[in-house]
Amino acid sequence: MVFLQLGTIWSIAAQEKAVPRFQDGEAQVVAAFNTPKKWIRHDLFVETTFDTDGDGLLDRMHVDVTRPYQTETEGLKLPVIYESSPYYAGVAPEVDGFFWDVHHELGEKGKPRVHPEVVRTGKRPIISNSQIETWVPRGYIVVHSSSPGTGRSQGAPTVGGDNESLAPKAVIDWLNGRAKGYSEPYGGEEVKAYWSTGKVGMTGTSYNGTIPLAAATTGVDGLEVIIPVAPNTSYYHYYRSHGLIRSPGGYLGEDIDVLFDFIHSGDASKRAHNNATIRDDVMKNGMDRITGDYNAFWAGRDYLNDMAPMKAALLMSHGFNDWNVMPEHSYRIYKKAREMGLEAGIYYHQFGHGGPPPLDMMNRWFTHYLHGVDNGIEKEPNRAWIVREDDNITNPTPYKDYPNPDAEDLTLYPVSGAPEIGGLSPLRVPNQEPETLIDNYSFNGEALARAEITSHRLLYVTPKLSRDLHISGVPKITITLASSKPAVNLSVWILSLPWDDSRMAKTTDNIITRGWADPQNHNSLTRGEPLKVGEYYEVSFELQPDDQVIKAGQQIGLMIFSSDKDFTLHPKPGTKLAVDLDRTYVTLPVVGGLDAFKTAMND
Structure with missing residues (x-):
């Protein structure tokens, strides 16, 4: 009789364990997960396959984790929403002379520009608070990482180079048990992601939206879906236009070396090496502010050229009046993804830079691809959602495709x-x-x-x-x-x-x-x-x-x-x-x- 009572008590306790809950194809807020004071927050350093800061050691990426406490106390495993950025640890001040002087004839060299230093900000273990309040209560773990050469991540920023694709790949590999994480940037104890199901979705805006695409082009297993918002998908298309030297809107005189200086917030002792090898060599010799022609340097920073291994589902988001990262950036990738037979959709609004899809749309995509809920998202007849001129950004009109088939x-x-x-x-x-x-x-x-x-x-x-x-x-x-x-x-x-x-x-x-x-x-x-x-x-x-x-x-x-x-x-x-x-x-x-x-x- 005692054993029966104990079994019954155990059964009731098991039934009361917190699990994700779904309604109308969307993950719902679960009260047991919506406990910020109980969330487990920690950081680690994931080892990559490259050394770009010249110290002879494989670069490690700084990663933070925010997860419901049930992943520790009840053995709960959850999928991951992952955002990576070069901006988390601060950026360079826009001092006089920071941008290129544009007052000169075409084909001439501009005046030398100023290279301000970034003062790194932030304290361990928290890299960012983005995405957390939205997704942790809905049954996800949220992960952030600083991109190479920024914050406490090792290596060098390359602004679209291969390491900026391989870095998030390493984090996703770690979430799947294929790469190693450590408690410290050098040495330290191994940290494992025993609370991860291995299924990962990525999102972010602007540069933070570029990185999900960069990761997807590696074909990494476990990256199931990406929702890039206003992503820069080609640095040539960002800084040039059909052979012309052209600035992004609002940043007259910006070029790829300016962005390098803007984000270079990594280890101060490694900056001289990174400046010499990346900014003052690779970029200086490749960016070509004289002719504006497309070359191997720019081709290597165009993600359209790297899409063959990509298999993650894709929901693009962009504004038709984004004159910073212009609307072609999302369309060219969406078009290619459709040609490749990938599951893809596109959301466009009538405003400027930024603007993610409505939360319910993002929720349905993440719920389907990360939790495996059959909500029909991949069977919908409409693949494009356009916010009409006088409508709210959360109320897009569905169309069969973009461009309109008619x-x-x-x-x-x-x-x-x-x-x-x-x-x-x-x-x-x-x-x-x-x-x-x-x-x-x-x-x-x-x-x-x-x-x-x-x-x-x-x-x-x-x-x-x-x-x-x-x-x-x-x-x-x-x-x-x-x-x-x-x-x-x-x-x-x-x-x-x-x-x-x-x-x-x-x-x-x-x-x-x-x-x-x-x-x-x-x-x-x-x-x-x-x-x-x-x-x-x-x-x-x-x-x-x-x-x-x-x-x-x-x-x-x-x-x-x-x-x-x-x-x-x-x-x-x-x-x-x-x-x-x-x-x-x-x-x-x-x-x-x-x-x-x-x-x-x-x-």
């Missing part, structure tokens, strides 16, 4: 009008005279778009729309031009006009999309050639992807100009660009194609 290319041709405003028509007007603009970086894009008359841009607009017009996809531009100098900036904006300068105006009320190119690269992205003064060249390139409904009453505008004050170098004003209108056109992906456009023009 979008068709619509070609529009400029009709002369300079220095005033010309037309933009689906009908080609033959035998037009070339029109000319004069480069002057003193006028930013907004000023040029708002001007009724100016010699510093060419602007062509459609009639007013009588109905809304939906654009979805990647616009393309072909411009045939001649320059008065061997090198010149080329900038293109697609606009929604008239310009709305009211306090309530949104980015989508004015700018549809943008693009930049170096005409010297008209034949090759890897080898530009100086332009012959006065000779015409055909330059074709893609603009940034978009999905936007242009409202009735607006006009679509094509603006062609040279230096873009907020993005390009600032050469001395005065370069003349002549545009052959007969051989210039823009292609817009319009839902419903030409018929939809005609309807919007004729009603």
